[in-house]
Amino acid sequence: MKRTTKLLVISGELLIAASLALMLSGLAMNYPSSLLGSIMSGETARKVHLVSAYLFIGLFYVHATAGIYLILERFERLREAKTRKAVLSAWTLGIAVLLLLSLVPHGNGPMPSSVSAGTLLTVQEVARHNTENDCWIIVGNDVYNVTSLIDVHSGGREAIIRYCGTNATGVFFEKHDQNDYYVLGTYYIGTIGEPMIKPKKM
Numbered sequence: 117m118k119r120t121t122k123l124l125v126i127s128g129e130l131l132i133a134a135s136l137a138l139m140l141s142g143l144a145m146n147y148p149s150s151l152l153g154s155i156m157s158g159e160t161a162r163k164v165h166l167v168s169a170y171l172f173i174g175l176f177y178v179h180a181t182a183g184i185y186l187i188l189e190r191f192e193r194l195r196e197a198k199t200r201k202a203v204l205s206a207w208t209l210g211i212a213v214l215l216l217l218s219l220v221p222h223g224n225g226p227m228p229s230s231v232s233a234g235t236l237l238t239v240q241e242v243a244r245h246n247t248e249n250d251c252w253i254i255v256g257n258d259v260y261n262v263t264s265l266i267d268v269h270s271g272g273r274e275a276i277i278r279y280c281g282t283n284a285t286g287v288f289f290e291k292h293d294q295n296d297y298y299v300l301g302t303y304y305i306g307t308i309g310e311p312m313i314k315p316k317k318m
Contacts, residue, residue, distance in 0.1 A: 120182050120189075127179035134172040141165035162270040177211055235306035239283075242308075246281025248273070252305070254283040260303040 144152045144161035156164070184207055188194040194203070237259050245252035251263045253276075266276050271291070279287065288300070 120185050124179060124182040124186065127175050127182060131172065131175045131179055134168050134175055137164055137168035138172060141168060165270070173215070177208075181207065236309040237306045238309055243281045248277045248280065251276065251280035253279050253281075253288075254308060255285050255288045255300065257308045258304055259306045259308065260300055261305045262300075262303050265303060 140152065141156065141161040141164040143150070144156040181204060184203065185200070188200050188203060194200065239254070242252045242254055242259055245261070248266055249263065251266060252259055252261050254260075262276055262280075266273050269276050288297075292300075
């Protein structure tokens with residue numbers, strides 16, 4: 117019982133630390149022009165945020181499991197080894213299912229109502245979508261509506277807003293990896309009617 121209580125306290129303290137790291141790195145990513153953003157670069161903030169998120173999930177599981185165990189110990193009917201094993205197994209299975217569901221890609225991302233996927237577009241039409249509330253970019257010969265990506269972009273809002281309505285091929289391939297290219301694909305809405313530039317192979 118004492119070990120479980122100690123585990124509960126330690127995991128709780130570590131959860132607070134992980135939460136602070138998540139908050140600070142998230143602010144640094146979304147507000148790169150702030151004092152915090154100048155202390156922590158976008159790439160560093162992104163890595164800290166990712167590591168903190170994984171730590172938070174693990175610590176949350178440990179903390180909650182210790183709490184459940186202590187609750188079971190308080191009730192005489194639930195103290196039996198079989199009962200504790202069943203409850204903790206169900207809890208673990210539930211968390212595992214939630215994690216798996218969160219990792220499975222679903223759908224093709226946001227699609228604006230005025231344009232269907234695969235539409236042939238012009239550079240002039242893309243240029244009209246040049247604000248943070250209506251932001252299209254070109255990467256390669258493809259067009260992406262990244263409006264909803266602005267607020268969650270790990271490099272900060274301005275890193276996208278400055279390229280709204282333009283050809284962002286060069287900067288995209290310079291600063292992003294294969295996984296980012298896959299994520300961008302979920303925002304695809306169409307293709308430029310005439311070849312503009314040969315996409316860089318990843």
